[in-house]
Amino acid sequence: MIDKIRYPIGQFNMSEDVGVEEIKDLITQIENLPHKLANSVGDLSIEQLDSSYREGGWTIRQVVHHIADTYINLHIRIRLAITEDKPTIKLFNQELWAELPDAQTLPVGISLNLIESLNIRLVTLIKSLSHSELNRQFRHPEAGDLNLKKAIGLYAWHGNHHLAHILNFRKSIGL
Template identity: 45%
Template sequence: MNLDELKYPVGKFIKPESITKEIIDSAISEIENFPSLVKTEIQNLSEQDLHLRYRPEGWTITQVVHHCADSHINSYMRFKLALTENVPTIKPYEESLWAELPDNQLSSLISLQLLEALHARWVYLLKTLSEEDLNKEFIHPEQSKRISLKENILIYSWHCQHHLAHIRQAKKLRFE
C-alpha cells in the first residue's frame, strides 16, 4: 500500500453533483451508526492494541477515537451556528495539535461515550432539518468557501467511514 492508500483507505471525499434526499438520509444513517461501529471495533482491544497506528507515524486507534469526538463536536456546533446565524464564519482548529493534548491520554472509552451521546443529539437534529435548513451555509475560512449543511452531512458521513477504516486498518496492519 502506498501512503495515500494508507491515509485515505476509503478515498478522499467527493461531493456528488446532486445531493438528493436519499443520499442525505443514507449519510445521516452512517453518522447514526458510527458510535456503535467504533464500539464494536475497539471494545475487546488490549491497551497495547489501542496504541496501534493505521500507518507509520499516523495516529493510534485511541487518538483516532479522541479525534472523532473533537471533530464531531466541532461539526455539531457548526450546524447549530449555521441554523441560528446568517452564514457564519466558523472557527477552524488545529486537529494535529489537539491530538497531542493531555486529554488524549484518557481511555478511548471516554470519547466513545461522548460520541454516543453527541451522535444521539446530532442525528436527532439532522433528522428534523427542512430543505431550507439543509441549504443554510457557513463559511470555512481555511477553504474560503461556503459549505451547505447538506454538504456537511455528506462530509461527516465520509469522515465516519474514513476513520472507521483507519481503526480497522490499524488492527489489520498493526503499525506500532
Template identity: 45%
Template sequence: MTEQELQNLKYPIGQFDCPETITQKHIEDWITVLEQFPIKFEALVKHLSKEQLDTTYRPGGWTIRQVVHHVSDSHHHSYTRFKWALTEDKPIIKAYFEDRWAELSDSKFEPIQMSIEHLKAIHYKLVSLLKSLSPEDLKRSFIHPETNNEVLLSYNIGNYAWHSKHHYAHVENLMKRKGWL
C-alpha cells in the same frame, strides 16, 4: 513503503466525493451512517489492549487512541457548526488545529471510553437535529475560515458520514493487518 501505499493508508476509502446534486436519498443514507457509527466504532475498538490502542494506524499517523479521541472532538465541532449555521446567517466558524489537539494529554493517554460515550451522545443529538431539517435548512451554510469556502449543510452531512467511515477504516485496516480481527 511507496508514496502510493502511504496514500492508501492515509485515505483507505478515498477522499470525500460529494455528488454534484445531493438528493434526499443521499441525506437519508448519510444520516443512517451517522446514526449507526458510534455503536459500530465502539464494537470495533472496545476490546483493544493498551498496547493495541497505542499503535499507529500508519507510519507518522495517530494511534488508535488518538483517532478515537479525534473523532469525538471533530464531531463535536461539526455539531456546533450545524447549530451556528441554523441560527446565524452564514457564520464564519472557528477552525481548530486537530493535529495539536491530538497531542494533548487527553487524546494521547486517557481511556477511549470517555470519547466513545461522548460520541454516542453527540451523534444522538446530531442525528435528531439532522432528521428535523427541511430542504431549506439543508441549503443553509457556514464559512470555513481556512478556505473562505461556503459549506452547505447538505454537503456537511455527507462529509461527516465520510469522516466516520474514513476513521473507522483506519482502525479496521490496521486491525486486519495486525491479525487482531
C-alpha cells in the same frame, strides 16, 4: 500505496453535490458510527490502542478522541448555520489537539460515551432539518461556503474514513 493507507475509502470530493435523496443514507451512516466504532476498539489492548494505524499516523486512541472532537465541532457548526446567517466557523488545529494529554492518555471509553451521547442529539437535529435548512450554509475559512447537505456528507465520510483506519489496523495485527 500510502494514499490507500492514508485514505482507505478515498478522499472526500468537496465539489460533488450532496442530493436530498442521499441525506437519509448519510444520516444512517452517522447514526451507526458510534456502535461500529465501539465494536472496532472494544477488544483492543492498551498497547494496541497506543499503536499507530500507519507509520507517522495517530494512535488508535488519538483517532477515537479525534472523532469525538469532530463530532463536537459538527454539532456546533450545524447549530450555528441554522441560527445565524452564513456564520464563519472557527477551525481547530486537529494535529495539535491530537497531541494534547487527554487525547494521548484518557481511556477511549470516555470519547466513545461522548460520541454516543452527542450522536443522539446530532442525528435528531439533522433528521429534523427542512429542505431549506439543509441548504443553509456556514463559511469555512479554507473550503469556502458549505451548505449543511455537504457538511453532513463530509462528516459521514470522515467517520467512515477513520473507522476504516481502525479496521485496517485490526486486519494488520490479525484481528
